[in-house]
Amino acid sequence: MLKKLFSHTAIYGFAPQITKIASFFSLPLITQELTELDYGIAGVLTAYTSAIAVFSFLGLRVVLVNSYFKSPKQFKWAWRQIYGFLSIWNIAYAFFLGALIYFIVPTEANDQRWLIVLLHIGPIVFFGPTSNICSTYYQLKQKPFQIAIRSVVFGILTIVLNVVFIANYKMGFMGWFWSSFIVGVIRNLSFYYPLNFVLKLTPIFNFKWRLIKSSLSVSLPMIPHYYSNYLLNSSDKMVMDVSGISTGNIGKYNVAYTVGRFTNNLGSASGLAIGPLLNKFYKDNNDMAASFLIFILQVSFFMITCLLSVWMKEIFYFLLRNETLSQMYYLGIIIVMSYNYRPMYFAANSKLMFSEKTNILWRVTLGAGLVNVILNLILLPIYGFEIAAITTFVAYIFMGYSGFSFKVFKQLTNANYYPLIWLFITLILTILVYLFKDFTISNKIIISIIFLLVGTFAIVAFNMKLKEIT
Template sequence: MYKKIFSHTAIYGLAPQIPRIAGIFILPIITQYLTEVDFGVYGLIVAVVGAMTALSNLGLNVVLSNSFYKSPMQHKWAWRQIYGFLILWQIPYTIMLGLVIYFIIPEEAAENTWLIILLNTIPVVLFGPTSFLCAKYYQLQERPMPIAIRSMLIGFLSIGLNIYFIAVLRMGYIGWFLSVSIAQLCDQISYWIPLNRKFKLTPIFNFKRSFIKKQLKISLPSVPHFYSAYLLNTSDRVIMKFTNVTIANIGLYNVAGTVSSVVQSGVNASGLAIGPMLLKAYKNKDERLARNIIFFLQTIVLFGTFLISLWLKEIFFILIKNDSLQKVYPLGIILIMGYNYRPMYFGANTRLFYYEKTKDLLKVSFIAGLSNVILNFIFIPIFGYEAAAYTTFFALMYMGYVGYFLKAYKAHCTLEYHPLKWLSITLLLSAIVYYLVEIPVIYKICISVILILVLIFLLKKMIIKF
C-alpha cells in the first residue's frame, strides 16, 4: 500500500509539478518584463475565475465517485446523463463568469476587458466539463499516468507560451491569459477523445430529469464546500480590491504565493492518490489502514513544507529578479505552512463524502471560507495586504481539523486520529521556521540533513504498519 501511495503521489504530484517547477525557474526570465501591476491584474482575475469554477460542476463529482464504487455495472449510464446535463449548464455558467469578470476588472486593465473575458470563457464554451469528467474517471480507475502525461505536456506548452508572449513579445499580463487559454484548449481536446471514444461516455442530452434532481439533492449542498476552497485560497485578492489595496500590492501578495501555489498543487495531488485508497478502506471497514495512510501522508507533508519554508528566502532571491518582488518571502512561509491542513482534512472529509453527509461539510468548509472573508474585511484595512496570509492560515487550520469533532464523522469512525496533537505540531513548526528562515545558510544545511534523516527513520517505522 505504501508503495502505491508513493508511486501514485509521485505520478499525480511530482509529474505535473515538473513543468510547474520549470515554470518557477523561468521567473528570472519573465519577471524582468513584469511589474507589480501585471501580477496584480493576473492574480485578481485568476482569483475570480477560480471562485466561479466551484459552480461549473455543481458538486456532482461527489455523485460520480459514489456511483463508480457503489454501482459498478450502471455507473456509465449515470455519468453520461450527468455529462449531458453539465454541457447544458455551461451556457448560463459561462454568462455568469463573463459578467463577474467584466465587473471585477481593475482600471489598469480596462482597455483589454473583452479580450480577457474571451480568453477565460472560450475553453468552457467549447468543451465544458470534458477534462473534469475524463480526469475523474482515470483517477477512480487508479490510472494516474494518463493524467500525469497530459499535465506535463500541457505544463511545458504553457511555459513555452509564457516565455514567448511575455519575454519575447512583451505582452505583460495578457501573455499569461493567452498562455492559459491555449493550454486549456489543448488539455480539453486531449481528454475529449478518450472520454467519448475509448470510455464511450458520450453525453445524453435527453436525460431523466428525476435522476438529475435526485443527484442534485446530494451534490448541491457540497457546492458551498467546494466554493469555500476558493474563498480560502483566492478571495483575499478580490477583498483587497474592495478594501482599496493597490493593484501593485495585490501583485506583491500574488508573488508571495508563487512557491506556495506549487506546494498546494503537490499536496492536493497527494489527495488524488490516496482518495481511492481511502474509499476502498471505508468500503472494507479497514479503519486502521485508513488512519495509517493519513498519518503517513501528514508526516511527509509536515517535513516537506518545513524544509521548503526554511530555504524560502534563498529561493526567492534566486528566482525573482526584481528587488521589489523579493521582499515578500515571509508571507510565502505562512501560506506554505498553512497547506499542512490538507492530509488531516482528507482523513475526516473523505469519510463524510463516502457516507454522503454533504450537508455536514458546510460546517467545515463553508464556515472556514466565510471566516476567512470576514477576517480579511476586518484586518486588511488595518494591517494591509499582509494580513491576508495570516487569516488564510487560521481558516485552513480550522478546515483541516474541525471535521473530527462532528457527530456525522464520529458516527462512522472507530479509531482516534489525534487531531489536536497534529494541529499543535503544525503550529509549533510554523512558528519555528518563520524565525529560522533568517539564520545563516550553514546552519540551514545542518538542520536540513538532520530532518531528512529523521524523516527516513519515521517513514520506515510507519511502513511496517502497512
C-alpha cells in the same frame, strides 16, 4: 499500500512539478518583464472568476465517484446523463462568467476587456465538463499516467508560451491569459477523443430528470464545501480590492504564493492518490488502516513544507529577479506551512464524503472560508495586505481540524487520529521554520538533514503499523 500511495502521489504530483520546476527557471526570464501591476491585475481577475468557478460542475464529482464504487456495472449510464446535463449548464455558466469579467476588469486593463472575456469563456463554451469527467475516470481507474502525461506536456507548453508572449512579445499580464486559453483548448481536445470515442462516454442530452434531481440533492450541498477553496485561496485578493488595497500591493501578495502554489498542487495530487485507497479501506471497514495512511501523509507534508520554508529566502531570491518582489519570502513561509492542514482534512472529510454526509461536510469548509473572509474584512484595513497570510493560515487550520469535532464523524469511524497532537506539531514547526528563515546556509543544511532523518524514521514506523493491519 505505501508504495501505491507514494508512487501515485509522485505521478500525480511530480508530473506537474516537472513543469513547476521548469516554470521556476522561466521566472527569471519573465519577472524582469513584469511589474506588481501585472501580478495585481492577474490576481484580481483570478479572485473574482474563482468566486463562481465552483458552479461550473455543481459539485457533481461526488456523484460520479460514488456511482463508480457503488454501481460498478452501471455507472456509465449515470455518467453520460450527467455529462449531457453539464454540457448544457456550462453554456449558461460561461455567460455569467463573461458578464462578471466584463465588469470587474481593473481600469489598468480596460483596453483589453472584451478580449479577456473571450479568452476566459472560450474553452468552457466549446468543451464544457469534458476534461473533468475524463480525468475523474482515469483517477478512479487508478491510471495516473493518463493525467500525468497531460500535466507535463501542457504544463511545459504553458511555460513556453508564457516566455514567448511575456519575455519576447512583451505582452505583460495578457501573456498569461493567451497561454491559458491556448493550452485550455488543446488540453480539452486531448480528453475529448478518449472520453467520447474510446470509453464511449458520450453525453446524453435527453437525460432523466429524476436522476439529475437525485444527483443534485447529493451534490448541491457540496457547493459550499467546494466554495471554501475560493474563500481560502482567492477571496483575500478580492477583499483587498474592495478594501482599497492598491493593485501593486495585491500583486506583491500574489507573488508570495509562488511556492505556496507548488505546495497546494502537491496537496491536490496527494488527494487524487490517497482518495481511492481510503475509499477501499472504508469499503472494507478498516478505519485503522486509513488512519495510519493519513499519518504517513501528514509526516510527508511536514518534511516537504519545512524544507521549503527553511530555504524560502534563497528560493525567492533565485526565482524572482525583482528586488521588491523577492522580499515577499517571509509571507511565503506562512502560506506554505498553512497547507499542512491537508492530511487531517482528508482524514475527516473523506469519511464524511464516502458516507454521503454532505450536509455536514459543507459546514466545515464553508465555515473556514467565512473565517478567512471575516478576518480579512476586519484586519486588512488596519494592518495591510501582509495580514492576509496569517488569516489564511488560521482558516486552513480551522478547516483541517474542525471536522473531528462533529458527533457524526465520531460515530462513523473507530479510529483515533489524534488531531490535537498533529495541530500542536504544526504550530511548533511553523514558528521554528519562520525563526530559521535568515539563518546561514551551513545552519540551514544541518536543520534540513535533521528534518529528513526524523521524518523518514516516523514514516517507516507508521508503515510497519500499516502492514500489520492490512
